[in-house]
Amino acid sequence: xxxxxxxxxxxxxxxxxxxxxxxxxxxxxxxxxxxxxxxxxxxxxxxxxxxxxxxxxxxxxxxxxxxxxxxxxxxxxxxxxxxxxxxxxxxxxxxxxxxxxxxxxxxxxxxxxxxxxxxxxxxxxxxxxxxxxxxxxxxxxxxxxxxxxxxxxxxxxxxxxxxxxxxxxxxxxxxxxxxxxxxxxxxxxxxxxxxxxxxxxxxxxxxxxxxxxxxxxxxxxxxxxxxxxxxxxxxxxxxxxxxxxxxxxxxxxxxxxxxxxxxxxxxxxxxxxxxxxxxxxxxxxxxxxxxxxxxxxxxxxxxxxxxxxxxxxxxxxxxxxxxxxxxxxxxxxxxxx
Amino acid sequence: xxxxxxxxxxxxxxxxxxxxxxxxxxxxxxxxxxxxxxxxxxxxxxxxxxxxxxxxxxxxxxxxxxxxxxxxxxxxxxxxxxxxxxxxxxxxxxxxxxxxxxxxxxxxxxxxxxxxxxxxxxxxxxxxxxxxxxxxxxxxxxxxxxxxxxxxxxxxxxxxxxxxxxxxxxxxxxxxxxxxxxxxxxxxxxxxxxxxxxxxxxxxxxxxxxxxxxxxxxxxxxxxxxxxxxxxxxxxxxxxxxxxxxxxxxxxxxxxxxxxxxxxxxxxxxxxxxxxxxxxxxxxxxxxxxxxxxxxxxxxxxxxxxxxxxxxxxxxxxxxxxxxxxxxxxxxxxxxxxxxxxxxxxxxxxxxxxxxxxxxxxxxxxxxxxxxxxxxxxxxxxxxxxxxxxxxxxxxxxxxxxxxxxxxxxxxxxxxxxxxxxxxxxxxxxxxxx
Numbered sequence: 001x002x003x004x005x006x007x008x009x010x011x012x013x014x015x016x017x018x019x020x021x022x023x024x025x026x027x028x029x030x031x032x033x034x035x036x037x038x039x040x041x042x043x044x045x046x047x048x049x050x051x052x053x054x055x056x057x058x059x060x061x062x063x064x065x066x067x068x069x070x071x072x073x074x075x076x077x078x079x080x081x082x083x084x085x086x087x088x089x090x091x092x093x094x095x096x097x098x099x100x101x102x103x104x105x106x107x108x109x110x111x112x113x114x115x116x117x118x119x120x121x122x123x124x125x126x127x128x129x130x131x132x133x134x135x136x137x138x139x140x141x142x143x144x145x146x147x148x149x150x151x152x153x154x155x156x157x158x159x160x161x162x163x164x165x166x167x168x169x170x171x172x173x174x175x176x177x178x179x180x181x182x183x184x185x186x187x188x189x190x191x192x193x194x195x196x197x198x199x200x201x202x203x204x205x206x207x208x209x210x211x212x213x214x215x216x217x218x219x220x221x222x223x224x225x226x227x228x229x230x231x232x233x234x235x236x237x238x239x240x241x242x243x244x245x246x247x248x249x250x251x252x253x254x255x256x257x258x259x260x261x262x263x264x265x266x267x268x269x270x271x272x273x274x275x276x277x278x279x280x281x282x283x284x285x286x287x288x289x290x291x292x293x294x295x296x297x298x299x300x301x302x303x304x305x306x307x308x309x310x311x312x313x314x315x316x317x318x319x320x321x322x323x324x325x326x327x328x329x330x331x332x333x334x335x336x337x
Numbered sequence: 338x339x340x341x342x343x344x345x346x347x348x349x350x351x352x353x354x355x356x357x358x359x360x361x362x363x364x365x366x367x368x369x370x371x372x373x374x375x376x377x378x379x380x381x382x383x384x385x386x387x388x389x390x391x392x393x394x395x396x397x398x399x400x401x402x403x404x405x406x407x408x409x410x411x412x413x414x415x416x417x418x419x420x421x422x423x424x425x426x427x428x429x430x431x432x433x434x435x436x437x438x439x440x441x442x443x444x445x446x447x448x449x450x451x452x453x454x455x456x457x458x459x460x461x462x463x464x465x466x467x468x469x470x471x472x473x474x475x476x477x478x479x480x481x482x483x484x485x486x487x488x489x490x491x492x493x494x495x496x497x498x499x500x501x502x503x504x505x506x507x508x509x510x511x512x513x514x515x516x517x518x519x520x521x522x523x524x525x526x527x528x529x530x531x532x533x534x535x536x537x538x539x540x541x542x543x544x545x546x547x548x549x550x551x552x553x554x555x556x557x558x559x560x561x562x563x564x565x566x567x568x569x570x571x572x573x574x575x576x577x578x579x580x581x582x583x584x585x586x587x588x589x590x591x592x593x594x595x596x597x598x599x600x601x602x603x604x605x606x607x608x609x610x611x612x613x614x615x616x617x618x619x620x621x622x623x624x625x626x627x628x629x630x631x632x633x634x635x636x637x638x639x640x641x642x643x644x645x646x647x648x649x650x651x652x653x654x655x656x657x658x659x660x661x662x663x664x665x666x667x668x669x670x671x672x673x674x675x676x677x678x679x680x681x682x683x684x685x686x687x688x689x690x691x692x693x694x695x696x697x698x699x700x701x702x703x704x705x706x707x708x709x710x711x712x713x714x715x716x717x718x719x720x721x722x723x724x725x726x727x728x729x730x731x732x733x734x735x736x737x738x739x740x741x742x743x744x745x746x747x748x749x750x751x752x753x754x755x756x757x758x759x760x761x762x763x764x765x766x767x768x769x770x771x
Contacts, residue, residue: 067452067730072480074453074730160602161594176541176597177748263542265737281420282733283427283453 053296059289060085078286085290097275101298104271107183107258108251111190116244118191119198124232126199127206144196152260155189159261176261182268186258190251198243205239206232245306252299272298376460376668384678385413385429386441386657387422391691397683401674408670410439419443419544430455430664438665439675441657442485444476445726445736451479452730456660457668459483464676469696472723477658479728484660488679489687490694491655492719493552494640494712496607496615496625501530501637510641514556514581517614517644518590524613534592536585537603538616542744545599547726547736548653549616550743552643553578555724556650561739562727568764570757577646579753583746596747608632616643618655619692622712640712642719651722656694694720731767738763 063081065074089097126137143151158164159175165185166172175185209232217227233240255273262269264278272295279288389395395412402409413436415422423446429437430453442450450456461483466474469487477485495517497510505524511517521535538552539545551561559574569575585591595603600617607615608625610633615621622640625632643650659675661668677683684695688706694716700706701717727735738760746756 072452161597174594174597178750265542265741278737281424282731283449 056289056292056296059285060287060293062286064284064286081286085287086294088287089290089294096270097272099267100270100272100275103183103269104252104254104273107186107190107254107269107271108248110187111194111251112244112247114187114191115195115198115247116240118195119243120202120240122195122199123202123206126203140199141196143193144200146193148193148256149260151189151193152257155185155192155257155261159185176263176266178266178268180268182262182266186254186261186269189261190254190257193257194247194250198240198247201239201243201246202236205236209235241306241310245303248306249299249303252302253295376457376672378667379408379670380667381409381411382438382665382667382670382674383411383413383436384439384441384674385415385426385437387415387419388417389414391687393687393690397678397686401677405670408667408674410674413437426450426662427455430662433664435662435664435666437662438667438671439678440660440662441488442660444485444487444490444654444656444658445732447477447485447658447660448479448728448730449732450660451482451484454663456484457663459486459661459675460672463672464679465681468681468698470698470717470720472654472720472725473656473696476654476656476725479730485658486660486675486679487656487658487696489656489684490696490720491618492694492716492723493548493616493618493643493652494715494719495643496617496621496638496640498524498613498634499637499639501527501613504529510639511614511644512642512649513644514646518585521590521613530613533610534595534606534612535590536614536616537591537595537598537606537612539599539603540582540591540596540744540747541599542740543599544736544740546743547739548655549582550579550739551653551724551726552616552650553582555653556643556645557581558646560724562729562735562764562768564728566727566729566768568727568761568768570764571761575757576753579743579746579757581646582743583749583753586747586749596744607638608634610634619694619710619712619716622710623692640715642715642722649718649722651724652719653726654720654723656696729768734767735764738767 061080061082062078063084065076065078067074122140126133126140146154156176160166161172161174163175165175173181175181213231213235214227217231222230253273254271255277258266258269258271259274259277264274272291276288276291276295279285279291384394384398386394389412398410398412415425423443426437426440426442430450440450440456442456451458464483464486466483470490473487473490474483476490477483477487495510501524502510502520504527505520507520507523511520517536524530525533525535538549540549554561554570554575555578557574557578559572559578560569561575562568582591586593586596598606600621603612603615603617604621604625606612607617607621608631619640625638626635628635643652645651659679661671661675665671679696681697681699684697685700685703685706687693688695688700689709692710695701698717701713707713726732729735742751742756742760742763745751746753751759
């Protein structure tokens, strides 16, 4: 999203350093221009990202107005309660919160792991040149094109007690009741829906790999597996990491699939988003905002860890990934030539 | 009325993950402050309700618009999902928008909307409430005042297989749970009844479970909450009610699958000939009576009042009531429209297009309607014995707590005694917090 590649730097480098003073003025001028050009983006970001976040933080410090027992009407102002909403989440509602926290983490971990493996497999299949390739590509992408709410309804039919899932396996499992099977149902439905997303991004990564690299590897006698480990995977890694990061952030906010497929307030699949929605639906915006803030912090930390530890190159500035360095070197030689 | 852009902006604001919308929700005074609202102003208004599946809502509004060209009503159609409807109506109230005038409120939302002053208290004397069934009128009241005008109702009934009961030598439908179980045992001895289950209702963890739980408790002589909203679920009567459901799951009277059932699952099973008895709403009647081959039981079933512990049981009440948004304009027109829209003629017309439960006593005796919907006299009995679902302003919390404990008891993860004890405690805390 934020692809503003250090707008001030390149012109500064290309300017001849004859008059230091003039250069400084020119830089500040172009910096001002850059700031001007970027400002609409920043403004939009401030309105749609910063403002709601700050308002959510503020709201999370307010409680729910009580009922005036004499009139029977709800009081008109939200009382300021400080950090009480957070205290309640970790105190009185702690069991429910931690259950939702582990559910969210577990569902994210399992679904993203499965989606990555299946997505890569899909991408490899879609990348192959064979007859009917267009058809295969289109059909792999169909689940991704279906809205989550609709796929939730579809899978609810499949996991009905008289549904296809039970008919195929010959079992009689009540999927939407509490238990591990409910988690399993959500995982299956989610993997089905979003593995194509990873497949699509990995496919894009595959398509930019030079064929000559494989040719060279074949001449050196590398087998298919070796080619995959030593060429395909490292070269597709930047695209794959971005795909996995996006999926992880998305899965951490998982709401509609468990809500529609299994149902509200089912302990087995209740996620953090569902807790926030539950509070908001009961017109308790303070506690709802507190849940949202906690989820925000959690998602933020995971994203930060991704970028720091795995070097996911989302922002596209100074990611110290090997590929990037190679690309820079490549560009430099090109410029020199 | 505000301009289209204003409303679009409000919609967009609400769409920003709800977060942005929260900022605009500082509650302040309404028209109701300082005595009774005056209901002034004439002009165009809107009617806000769920999806109009049969098309009769638009037809009725067209009729009004023809007669009142200066006070036109626009139909704002909300999604089918009741939660989504409630959400949009609350958002409208919190932004103090005048986009919504007359709201079709679900009967159980009355207390919440009234307590938050999102809707105005209505002038009772201007509506023919005496011609309506009393339990239905109660669903529109909060603390003795009328906040919503009943437009349609809904009551549970016991659908039963006339052919099988007759073959088993049973003269009339069961009035008690014990009779029902005995009838099932007799019917199951018939060769035609092989593989059939006895009874089902709605036991998935959703609003339907609250309805079925409340019916069981009320039918055993207990009550979930009293008129003041105080819970009484740790009583022996309530336990006998819940035990009927729990034991029926244990002894197979209710099939195990039914713990995942909503209305449609039970209806499908019944019309496929898998159930002898079914608790459902009137909407199912014409669907199950269809002679196009979709229903195996067409012509072989009827509806009876719900059975109870020692005699006829009592139903929960559903339905929709008309309320007047506090932030609306042209309230004089709105009151007239409400009177027209919930009127007897309109209800007769609506009923002739789609099954339902009217609020006027006279319509339950209308020969033409009774011929079309043979369930009407039974439904009237069901409604007269009905008890409203808990009338508390935090209904969402109450129904969530009921679903939590009833579901735990039905699936056997807690005993019915423990479930009711926990439920009583939760409900008491909630009512203390009010």
